[in-house]
Amino acid sequence: MPRILVLLPVFFFFTLTSPAPAMGPGMDQRQLIEMPDRMKAHMLANMRDHLKALDEIFDALAQDRAGDAAKIAEGRLGMSSMRAHGAGHMGPFMPEAMRNFGTGMHRAASRFARAVETADIEPSAKSQRDLYAAFRDITANCTGCHEAFRLH
Numbered sequence: 001m002p003r004i005l006v007l008l009p010v011f012f013f014f015t016l017t018s019p020a021p022a023m024g025p026g027m028d029q030r031q032l033i034e035m036p037d038r039m040k041a042h043m044l045a046n047m048r049d050h051l052k053a054l055d056e057i058f059d060a061l062a063q064d065r066a067g068d069a070a071k072i073a074e075g076r077l078g079m080s081s082m083r084a085h086g087a088g089h090m091g092p093f094m095p096e097a098m099r100n101f102g103t104g105m106h107r108a109a110s111r112f113a114r115a116v117e118t119a120d121i122e123p124s125a126k127s128q129r130d131l132y133a134a135f136r137d138i139t140a141n142c143t144g145c146h147e148a149f150r151l152h
Contacts, residue, residue, distance in 0.1 A: 030150040035093040040151050043090060050105075050142070053077050066120035070113040077109030077138065101145035108137035 035043075053076035060069035074080055082088075091099055112134035119127040 028150060030146075030148055031095065033094065033098065033149050033151055035090075035151075039090060039093060042086060043151065046086075050077055054138075061116075066116050070116040070120075073109050073113040073116065077106065078113055079106050079110045081109075082106055095149070098145060098149050101141045101148075105138055105141035105145075108134065108141055112138055 053072055056072050056076075057069045060066070060072060094102070112131070115127070115131045115134040119131045
């Protein structure tokens with residue numbers, strides 16, 4: 001998986017350092033999501049953990065620990081993580097589109113975990129492309145949600 005070690009961190013760097021559109025006071029057109037403060041704090045903590053999980057996935061891949069990367073992806077971001085994140089009690093406060101982004105991110109993370117395992121077992125250009133596409137599906141859901149909705 002040598003290409004992964006080089007290309008994923010580069011992708012991650014450019015994803016996080018892309019300039020955001022300039023906004024002044026009152027110009028944020030995203031839909032404000034109203035929910036109790038404790039739930040808002042819980043949701044923000046979940047999202048910070050999602051970012052930390054992505055960082056840990058890259059670290060595992062950089063150290064050639066594909067199995068650990070897959071476990072982190074599934075356990076912290078994938079469908080099996082939804083109960084731990086309290087998705088059931090937060091869902092009613094979210095518009096349908098926001099719930100769809102969240103569920104899409106969790107599904108994409110599960111697909112990514114499988115793609116990592118496949119790339120580790122059968123290293124090939126195709127398995128690496130599948131891995132990159134699966135990772136992009138995770139971040140595309142995050143980006144879409146953050147572009148459409150806000151908590152503050």
